[in-house]
Amino acid sequence: MTRSSRTTGPLLDVSACLLRAHVRSEKLHGWAIMKATKRSGPTVYGVLDRLEDRNWITGYWEDQDPGSSKPRRRFYRLTPEGLAGICDLLAERRPEALLEPTYRVPGFPVPGRRSVVPEGAG
Amino acid sequence: VSLWSLIWGVCSALAVNECCDLSPWAARKVACWSARLRYADSDRAETRAEELAAVIDERPGKLFKLITALCFAGGAIRVWIVRAAIRAWAARMTADVSLVSITPVGQVTLRKTIAVSALTAATAFAVLQAMPADTPTTSADTFTISLHATPGGSATGEAVVHHTANGWSVQLTVHGLKSLGPDGFYEDGYIRPGGQSVISAGTFTVGESGSETFISTSAADPRGSAMQIISERPGDAGQHGEVILAGAPALGSAI
Numbered sequence: 001m002t003r004s005s006r007t008t009g010p011l012l013d014v015s016a017c018l019l020r021a022h023v024r025s026e027k028l029h030g031w032a033i034m035k036a037t038k039r040s041g042p043t044v045y046g047v048l049d050r051l052e053d054r055n056w057i058t059g060y061w062e063d064q065d066p067g068s069s070k071p072r073r074r075f076y077r078l079t080p081e082g083l084a085g086i087c088d089l090l091a092e093r094r095p096e097a098l099l100e101p102t103y104r105v106p107g108f109p110v111p112g113r114r115s116v117v118p119e120g121a122g
Numbered sequence: 123v124s125l126w127s128l129i130w131g132v133c134s135a136l137a138v139n140e141c142c143d144l145s146p147w148a149a150r151k152v153a154c155w156s157a158r159l160r161y162a163d164s165d166r167a168e169t170r171a172e173e174l175a176a177v178i179d180e181r182p183g184k185l186f187k188l189i190t191a192l193c194f195a196g197g198a199i200r201v202w203i204v205r206a207a208i209r210a211w212a213a214r215m216t217a218d219v220s221l222v223s224i225t226p227v228g229q230v231t232l233r234k235t236i237a238v239s240a241l242t243a244a245t246a247f248a249v250l251q252a253m254p255a256d257t258p259t260t261s262a263d264t265f266t267i268s269l270h271a272t273p274g275g276s277a278t279g280e281a282v283v284h285h286t287a288n289g290w291s292v293q294l295t296v297h298g299l300k301s302l303g304p305d306g307f308y309e310d311g312y313i314r315p316g317g318q319s320v321i322s323a324g325t326f327t328v329g330e331s332g333s334e335t336f337i338s339t340s341a342a343d344p345r346g347s348a349m350q351i352i353s354e355r356p357g358d359a360g361q362h363g364e365v366i367l368a369g370a371p372a373l374g375s376a377i
Contacts, residue, residue: 030173031180041177041190042197045170059169071150071175 013037014047015086016097029073056082149191160198269367295335299328306355312347
């Protein structure tokens with residue numbers, strides 16, 4: 001996200017949510033983000049649009065039985081560029097979010113913290 | 123309990139039950155419609171339509187599904203209105219008045235674009251308002267147009283327009299214009315009533331003094347039009363530059 005882009009509360013919330021899912025290797029879809037961030041649907045999808053436009057996240061459809069009549073869910077994951085960008089963004093604007101124990105992102109040590117590694121990776 | 127009260131109670135319960143059963147279906151429809159309304163990109167719209175249907179499906183509660191879908195619809199309508207307004211501004215600025223350019227696309231943010239559009243629109247509006255409503259000019263063959271600087275400028279000018287056998291001769295006198303360098307130049311043109319088109323009447327440059335007088339001939343009939351002087355700089359190819367001077371024939375200006 002460039003400096004000219006607006007850094008809003010919902011953007012930080014969704015970013016933190018995506019990062020949390022990334023380090024926990026969780027699958028994250030729109031409704032899960034809405035629940036986790038307690039933000040409305042249009043707000044969350046507005047942020048997802050921005051992140052997708054920046055190539056910070058990428059979406060993929062869930063595997064579904066061919067006979068299923070339910071609409072497919074779309075999951076989101078961070079791209080390498082998005083991971084770096086979100087870590088930088090949160091470190092600058094919401095550093096406390098990176099202090100959560102679950103945020104153990106390789107290569108992005110939090111200032112004042114020990115070096116971090118992904119859970120289960122070492 | 124009267125018979126009518128009993129019937130009313132049963133019918134109401136049935137109606138509420140039907141509405142509750144209907145609301146998830148309606149919610150999915152509204153969510154899909156919202157996605158298609160919100161996104162101009164058809165691929166993204168279709169992706170989001172299915173995705174929002176899945177969100178509605180996940181949302182617990184029949185009426186909550188509908189409420190969530192209505193939230194999506196509200197957001198989509200807001201985005202659609204903003205997009206339509208921007209499109210209208212852009213159409214007016216580029217197709218009708220052709221006053222906007224100034225900075226190559228991609229180097230300005232949307233807010234700056236809107237601000238520039240608003241400023242130029244205000245300028246064009248002021249020029250057009252200065253023109254009388256119907257036939258904003260004289261039918262005479264010779265008349266003058268006083269040119270005034272747009273906001274922030276200090277240049278002045280006057281055009282004496284004369285109809286000749288070869289077309290319309292324009293004697294343009296300007297003061298206070300900046301020299302635009304070896305590659306820059308000024309262009310004078312006419313804006314038709316309603317701001318529907320801009321017709322070029324010629325180009326010129328000025329020296330360091332900023333004051334010059336030129337005579338040019340144009341086939342375009344300037345009667346009923348406002349005049350504008352715009353600056354063209356290298357890199358403005360294909361676009362109109364910044365409006366420096368603008369004016370309209372004043373009633374009674376016939377010579």
